[in-house]
Amino acid sequence: MDHIDYKILSLLHENARVPISEMSRNIAMSQPAVTERLRKLEEQGIITGYRAQLSPHRLGKHTTAFVLFKTSSCNAFVAFSEESPEIVDLYRISGEYNFLLKVCTETTESLAHFLDSCHAFGFSMPLIVLSTAFENKSLVVDHA
Template identity: 70%
Template sequence: MDDIDLKILSAVQENARIPVSEMSRNIAMSQPAVTERLRKLEERGVISGYRAKLSPSKLGKHTTAFVLFKSNDCKKFEAFAEAAPEIVDLYRTSGEYNYLLKVVTESGETLESFLEACNAFGFSSTLVVLSTRFEDKSLI
């Protein structure tokens, strides 16, 4: 991967809908060359997909929390987590807790209900997000 690939990745990560024509002007390369590099980055799995960033608050989701969870049955908990719409990210971790969850709910009350449902699978420690300084920071 060279500097041009890094510029392409940075542009796509900033705005996945950027036209190839605009990207090629910014990078000072031809459109076919940029298109070919994008194709190769996709084939190698460097670019694993393109997606829209949704606003939780505009969807009525006003409470975000990170939950450290210690499960007494990981397979059952993972099946529960897969089906739970409140869990937007699930990480397997080392240490005292098995998992770190990012949970997004409508309110503190719905968060509480969700946490009560989790109790059947183990115990947790919850950190409620007060504000977000940045999110999805660029990898490049």
């Protein structure tokens, strides 16, 4: 990858709907050249998809928490997690706990209800998010 690829990735991270024409003007390349670079980045698995970024608050999800979870039934807990709409991210981690979950719920009461439903699988330690300085920071640093 060169600095042009990094610039393309940076532009896409800012706005995945940026038109090819705007991208090509921004990096001073022809549209076919930018399209070809995008195709190669997709083929290499560097670009894995294009997504809309949703606002949890506008969707009524006002409580976000990270939950450390300890279980001896990992497969059953993963299956439970896949079916739980409250869990938006699930990470297998090392240490005393097996998993780190990012959970979005309507209220702290609905968070408590969700945590109660998890107790059949093990123990949890919730960490409620008070504020967010930034999220989804770009993995790309322009190497110009």
